[in-house]
Amino acid sequence: MKSLDIGVLEDFVHGEARQLRLDGHVLVVVRIESDVYVLDDRCSHEDFSLALGEVEVATCEIECARHGAMFRLSDGEPMSFPATRPVAHYDVHSIGGRLEVMVP
Ligand code: FES
Numbered sequence: 001m002k003s004l005d006i007g008v009l010e011d012f013v014h015g016e017a018r019q020l021r022l023d024g025h026v027l028v029v030v031r032i033e034s035d036v037y038v039l040d041d042r043c044s045h046e047d048f049s050l051a052l053g054e055v056e057v058a059t060c061e062i063e064c065a066r067h068g069a070m071f072r073l074s075d076g077e078p079m080s081f082p083a084t085r086p087v088a089h090y091d092v093h094s095i096g097g098r099l100e101v102m103v104p
Pocket residue numbers: 043044045046047048064065066067068069081082083
């Protein structure tokens with residue numbers, strides 16, 4: 001595992017998804033209030049960017065804009081069809097105000 005610096009909380013907008021390309025990884029970063037979630041930016045149904053979808057703040061999920069599958073931001077699990085497999089999820093830690101993502 002290694003740690004990638006993705007910036008500070010204020011770099012991200014509450015309720016929005018943003019794609020980040022870092023160190024060979026394509027990630028989607030979502031901020032909800034003071035929590036930050038990071039998943040692979042690739043729907044598990046087909047190869048499509050989750051960063052293009054809408055964030056459901058109330059349920060802490062993101063919707064794939066292509067066919068509407070919902071994924072739980074806290075662990076990448078699919079919450080609705082047509083997706084049946086999870087999207088990889090990465091832990092985020094705040095270290096001295098910097099957000100660090102643990103990736104393989
Ligand atoms: S590509 Fe995401 S639900 Fe089909």
